Amino acid sequence: MTKRSIEIMDTTLRDGEQTSGVSFTASEKLTLARLLLQELRVDRIEVASARVSEGEFNSVREITSWARDEGLLGKVEVLSFVDGGASLEWMEKSGARVQNLLTKGSLNHLKYQLKKKPSEHFKDIAKVLEQAKEMGITSNIYLEDWSNGMRNSEDYVFEYLDFLKSQPIKRVLLPDTLGVLTPGETFEYLDRIVKRYPDFHIDFHGHNDYDLSVANVMQALRAGVNGLHLTVNGMGERAGNAPLASVVAVINDFMPEIAIGVHEKSLFKVSKLVSAFTGIGIPSNKPIVGDNVFTQTAGIHADGDNKKNLYFNDLMPERFGRKRKYALGKTSGKANIQKNLQELGLSLSDEELKMVTARIIELGDKKQRVTQEDLPYIISDVLGTGSVPQNVFIRSYVLTHAKGLQPSTTVAVEIEEKLYEENAQGDGQFDAFMNALRKVYSGLKRPLPTLVDYAVRIPPGSNSDALCETVITWRDNQKEFTTRGLDSDQTVSAIKATEKMLNIANLAN
Template identity: 50%
Template sequence: MKKEEKQTIEIMDTTLRDGEQMQNVSYTPEEKLTISKILLTEVKVDRLEVTSARVSEGEKKSVLKMLDWAKEVDLVDRFEILGFVDKGKSVDWAKLVGIKRINLLTKGSLKHCTEQLKKTPEQHTQDIRETILYATDKGIDVNIYLEDFSNGIKTSPDYVYYLIDFLLTLPVKRIMLPDTLGIFNPFETYDYVSAVVNKYPKMHFDFHSHNDYGLGTANAMAAVKAGVKGVHVTVNGMGERAGNSPLDEVVASIKDFLPVSFNIDEKKLHKISSYVEMFSGIRMANNKPIYGKNVFTQTAGIHADGDKKGSLYGNKLLPKRFDRKRKYALGKLSGKANLEMSLKELSIELTEEEKKILLQKIIELGDKKEVVTTEDLPYLISDIFETPEDIPFKLLHCSINSTYELKSVAAVQCAYQDKTVDAYASGDGGYNAFMNALQQILTQFDIPVPQLLDYEVTIPPGGKTDALVQAAISWKVQQKKDHSTIITTRGVNSDQNMAAIEATVKMINMIIS
């Protein structure tokens, strides 16, 4: 028997229309063009809803820019705009910018029809008919939004069915069922949507969910199970109030739990989420499913050990599926397996004793609420194994106080040759204040102060504010009257000043040894 093919579900992305209704979010024409290019040619969504008709001259400019590109690559038919029952004004605007399909916003509940429009159902359907026929005459396809469908099907089902019966007499491509206020739960979604789909089996229905209860993805899944042929999403769940159903979560969840498929390239989902995060300025939580920075990071040592022994803690959401990598967090909860997996990724080999010392240092940092990333490891290894345990010159205490528009002040205490010395000094910045205090101490110990030649600060890739900092400082050391040498010392700390101070103390011990 021939295996039955999975039904392919359409994805209509409305990041640039519904998603832009999120507070404080607005995209430039260039940003909209970039987002539309990635969504259509890389992520491969089926359709894009990019704006509302007649919104502003800026939106008109954005649409024209996107469609100029779409004409070059023959993708104009993938673009859609939200239109209104306004007897041709939205259609004329669509025609002007070159759009070939409008998503007509009609009232999907009797309450919206009678109280917002102040019209009878018969009056509203007559206006809809006039707009649809006008669009058809202009060569523009029409999909229909039943705004407030979820309330309508609950409180005025006769009106909803009356409206759908009427729409079936007109040239309508799709009827779209929005949970406009995010009031559905998955059980209601399945029941109500099933009733509509089963009553009109030949019509193409889409489902449009909002995330007010955090159920947007679950409701989209229930709607697909109920028989809709398309779902609406936004990248990163952008949208008004709590937002819309997130593109990546909807695709991954429905694909893994229902016998359907999509045209989406999952390896590009992370890229589009990154671009939208950057352009919108709305940062995603680290634990956001699929895209979050932490979702493919194992923290507990037992989980890393399970991965090492055969993906014992894996599921279908493998990082390579989304073109990402598994990470192993290093902190007080991590164990030897976390460290070994991270070292393997960096191709660093250590002895068992060195691993033990390194892991203990990582645990100590974890107790201070400091996180060590895989990228931090080379710095930490260098700091631990290049520094001897028994050093003659010791920094016992250092306090630096920096105040806006005032000089920094440092209090320093050092020990050398069984003698402890304190010093206080100010300076142009924390490290300068420290060096001025240190010079006082070194003078008392008759230790020469080398000339600082170069000061380089680096952090691991990613640029996190809590990353370990490596300060590499080059010094000119006068060995004899006519001979000098250059040495470089390094310090590693989550605080930039302390990293430089550690490098400086290492330098002092090198020149007195």
């Protein structure tokens, strides 16, 4: 089967920059232009709007200078306006050689924004196109609000397209400017236009106001369009544009008759860079590029992956330079944990695995998120707990800390099945806790080991807010030993480490 090649034009640097609060610097635009054309391998990029600002001019000049040296200048496009040639002069000075001329694609916009008749608008457009031709600038042409034009003023749209047949243009760009099209309308309108104007190169430019942009893109391709306009992370005005990563995956997986040149493995990298430059985070559940989209959470899914990959689909993370992950939380089963242990090169017995699973579920019930980096700490904590018989239990405590008042703690500790309660103050919550314990042990005439060192650690590389590990070194009769506590709260993790110390000390006594 001969595939139909489709051009992908990325407009992140122009239309995507219309995302509220987003403005790329000249160096950021150049960096992204390089990645989009040379690494991601889109066919064209729309990088700016003419005459917007001095900064925009400088960014275009840097991009066109680089693109000229790389033989890519024809792939760099600028949005221009019907302004008597002012945009063309701006482009010539900046080095840009392809204009995407913005014109009115609906009678409503023409009447109420420009207050002109179609013949007047067409005459103005013809002048700009002729001037561009004389300057050696290639022209593509946007029919702004084309989708509403087809709904409400179809005769005008066809009158306009008939006019364009005699004009020096390379592409007709049809935007769903307000994101109002349904998939059915997208196919109907474009199918009629493609059949009526077979010599036109037609691009579809979808917006996502109803979350239909990817579905509309699929229907535009079915109708026979020649190109698509997309943005990284679906950036753009209001709800944004059709997202590049999702569309690429959909074409590759569901439309075998379509050929595109985009390099899938670079999608995630470029997505992350755009997010970093803009400060706009990527939703964790965003298809292809979200943090969680290749993460199995339910234990039954991880178990299924061990049995002929029962929960895999064609969206394999390796396609996009990513890896499948197995989340650790209250829905985790042993299979999730085993998957993470394998990656860490660790192994546990069945009994040890049960204990670690129970601890992770306990953390999940507290709505705490556990990551792979936390796992060795959990194992150390859980398996270390069982090595000493427990005869001392810290049954309850109240920690208070108020501005202008000294921290205090009330503690109830069970020692060999008897409950003791004391209250004390200290320089901090844990110091107050230790002072209350000393009161208990002083009354029993039992010595307490001396605290030698106190360290708090967060698992290296973890982005989890679930855990911190407190490691305390104690001295007892000239011998030193260490205990560890693990919890999301630093003071509580220290108390857990202290409870372990009390049991070791009790065993020694």
